[in-house]
Amino acid sequence: MYLLPVHATDEANRTLGDAAKLAIEDELAALKAEVEGFMAAPPDRPSTLVRRLDAFEGLQARANLYRDVLQVHVADLENTLAGLTASVEQLLMAKQAA
Numbered sequence: 001m002y003l004l005p006v007h008a009t010d011e012a013n014r015t016l017g018d019a020a021k022l023a024i025e026d027e028l029a030a031l032k033a034e035v036e037g038f039m040a041a042p043p044d045r046p047s048t049l050v051r052r053l054d055a056f057e058g059l060q061a062r063a064n065l066y067r068d069v070l071q072v073h074v075a076d077l078e079n080t081l082a083g084l085t086a087s088v089e090q091l092l093m094a095k096q097a098a
Helices: 010-040 046-070 077-097
Strands: none
Touching: 010 046, 010 077, 046 077
16 A cells, blocks of 8 residues: 555646546546447347446546535536436337347
């Protein structure tokens, strides 16, 4: 285990916030691309889709934490996650109907 000093300065918070925002935006873009691929060619197993729903929830939770702690806001995060969730749920319903 390593202990790193934490310096609570405005510059450190801004740098950490920028890194957190970039990480969330990158993960959101990756999930969006993956769901777009699922829409074109749905996965065989419903569990794959359920794991994506879990990933959306995890991303939302981290985004909320970053917003509360670092005052980081990712534009359109909620709307994008809501759209991705609806797409995955639609695929799950289609799997269940088949």
